[in-house]
Structures are given as C-alpha cells and as structure tokens.
Amino acid sequence: MDYNITHGPAFALLEMDLSEGEQVQCESGAMVSMSTTLTLETSMGGKSGGGFLGRAVGALSRSALGGESFFITHITASDGPGHLALAPTTLGDISDTEVDESTSLILQGGSFLAAAPGVQIDTSWGGRHGIFGGEGxxxxxxxxxxxxxxxxxxxxxxxxxxxxERFVVDSGHMVAFQEGMGLDTRMVAGAGGFFKRMVTSATSGEGLVMEFTGPGPVWMQTxxxxxxxxxxxNLIPSLKNTSSGQ
Structure with missing residues (x-):
C-alpha cells in the first residue's frame, strides 16, 4: 500500500494507491474519492471475535462513549488496483505511525482516521482518565x-x-499516547485547596490536564x-442568546 499525505497541516488529505486485493479500514464517512475498482463494505467497529453480540456491544460503546462512529468502513481493491482519498471531518492534519504486537496506542475519541487491516481498533476502559479528558x-x-x-x-x-521524564498536556490537545506510559489526569496545578484550583482552572482558561511519565511517545494537536x-x-449573537437562555 503506497500512500501520501498532502495539503497539511490545515486541510490534510490521505491519498492511497491500493494493489489488487489490498484493503484499508477507515472511519465511516472519511472517503473523499475512489476508483471504480474499489469496493466499500461497512461493519460494526470493535475487535473481531466474541460473536455478534460482543461486537455489537463494543461498537455501541464506541459510538455512545468513545466519540467515534458506530461503523468502520472497509475499502478493498477487489476489481483491480485503484486510488483512494481519505480526509477527517475537522480542519487539521494527518499523521502516520506503525503499530506492532509490542506497542499498542490509546487514541482520544475522534483521532482515528484509517489503518491497515492488521490493526485492530477497539474500545479500552479509560477510567477517570477518559472521563476527565472529556471523552467519556x-x-x-x-x-x-x-x-x-x-x-x-x-x-x-x-x-x-x-x-x-514527565510531561503535561491539556486534555483538549491530546491525540494519542503509547499504552503503558505513566498517566495522571487532574485539574491544572495551583496552590491552595480543591476549590481554589477549580477557580484557577476556570479563570485561566485551562482545565484538565494529563501528566505522562516516559518512556514513550505522545501525540498532540495544536x-x-x-x-x-x-x-x-461568542462571535454569533444568536448562539450567545441561546446559551444564556434569552
């Protein structure tokens, strides 16, 4: 599978050339364009195995709590080689990395775009890290x-x-990190008790942060x-009035 990421970092596009028989999985709705030799098949997300009910529960939890869509699209070059273009929903960039049997990655909701068929995308219980990160x-x-x-x-x-090495990332800027890294999720640090830290977070514009301890990679969005x-x-008066109950 040959690929190229273009038009980044604001309007990134992932272009792929698939040989006959090759397949890629992607977030539902990510397809921009494709050759007529490619076919699309949509299925429920989650690890394979565990039966239909297990996959359904995994996909539903992903949809309701993980911020991702209920379905994953599988695109296959079934009728010969072809070209495929994928893009995320929001303005931004695309980054590629390798996953292997010894290195699993944890992604914040909405960060998954596509993967080779050998990569399994599943939900992982995030405990308070997921809750404090704003993603359920x-x-x-x-x-x-x-x-x-x-x-x-x-x-x-x-x-x-x-x-x-310790490193702090605002939860709203988190994209992904390597599983197994030390992780503590909390409000922005500050002197004083719980209430004072709450006030500091609100007035500074900073909220919940994730403190990582290496070794390992962390991906952030700007x-x-x-x-x-x-x-x-705040720029649209009608929205401000709606939010204030006017």
Missing part, C-alpha cells in the same frame, strides 16, 4: 500490526519522552476543538 469512560485502542493514520484539529506534534467552538459561539 471509553477511549480507542489500536493493537495488532500495521500502519495507523491519526487525525487532529490543527497540526500534529509528536514528543518522545525519555525514561522518567488546536482545541471545544475552545474553538466556544470562540465561534
């Missing part, structure tokens, strides 16, 4: 082996942490979708 208790987990394509709002920045939505709302 479920996050996406990429296992298996193959190329994974992640999408972001804004550009994607990767930082590789050394063993024992824009925060929730903050951007709030900025847009």
């Amino acid at each position: 208790p479920f996050m996406l987990k990429a296992t298996g082996s193959g190329t994974l394509f992640m999408a972001s709002f804004g550009a994607i920045v990767r930082r590789d942490l050394a063993p024992g 824009r925060n979708a929730d903050a951007f939505a709030g900025w847009i709302k």
Whole structure:
C-alpha cells in the first residue's frame, strides 16, 4: 500500500494507491474519492471475535462513549488496483505511525482516521482518565500490526519522552499516547485547596490536564476543538442568546 499525505497541516488529505486485493479500514464517512475498482463494505467497529453480540456491544460503546462512529468502513481493491482519498471531518492534519504486537496506542475519541487491516481498533476502559479528558469512560485502542493514520484539529506534534521524564498536556490537545506510559489526569496545578484550583482552572482558561511519565511517545494537536467552538459561539449573537437562555 503506497500512500501520501498532502495539503497539511490545515486541510490534510490521505491519498492511497491500493494493489489488487489490498484493503484499508477507515472511519465511516472519511472517503473523499475512489476508483471504480474499489469496493466499500461497512461493519460494526470493535475487535473481531466474541460473536455478534460482543461486537455489537463494543461498537455501541464506541459510538455512545468513545466519540467515534458506530461503523468502520472497509475499502478493498477487489476489481483491480485503484486510488483512494481519505480526509477527517475537522480542519487539521494527518499523521502516520506503525503499530506492532509490542506497542499498542490509546487514541482520544475522534483521532482515528484509517489503518491497515492488521490493526485492530477497539474500545479500552479509560477510567477517570477518559472521563476527565472529556471523552467519556471509553477511549480507542489500536493493537495488532500495521500502519495507523491519526487525525487532529490543527497540526500534529509528536514528543518522545525519555525514561522518567514527565510531561503535561491539556486534555483538549491530546491525540494519542503509547499504552503503558505513566498517566495522571487532574485539574491544572495551583496552590491552595480543591476549590481554589477549580477557580484557577476556570479563570485561566485551562482545565484538565494529563501528566505522562516516559518512556514513550505522545501525540498532540495544536488546536482545541471545544475552545474553538466556544470562540465561534461568542462571535454569533444568536448562539450567545441561546446559551444564556434569552
């Protein structure tokens, strides 16, 4: 599978050339264009195995709690080689990385764009990390082996942490991180008790943060979708009136 990422970091497009018989899986609705030799098949997301009910429950939890769509689309070059173009919903970038049997990745909801067929996309219980990250208790987990394509709002920045190195990321800027890294999710640090830290978070514009401990890679996005939505709302009087109950 040959691919090229173009038009980044604001309007990134993933272009692929598939040989006959090759397949790629992608987020439902990500297809921009494709050759007539390619065929589309949509199925419920989640790991294979566990029977229909198990896959249905996994897909439903993904849809309701993980921020991802209920379905994954499988695109196959069934009638000969062909060209495929994929894009995320939001303005932003696309980044590729390799997943192998020894390296699983945890993705924030909405970050999955596409993957080779050897990569399994599933929900992983995120506990309070998922809840505090604003994405509900479920996050996406990429296992298996193959190329994974992640999408972001804004550009994607990767930082590789050394063993024992600690690094803080605002939850709204998180894209993905390697499973097994040390992780503590909390409100923005500040002096004083719980209430004072709450006030500091509200007045500073910063909220919940994720503190990672290396080794391992962390991917971040340069824009925060929730903050951007709030900025847009403040520019539109009708939306401000609606939110204030007027």
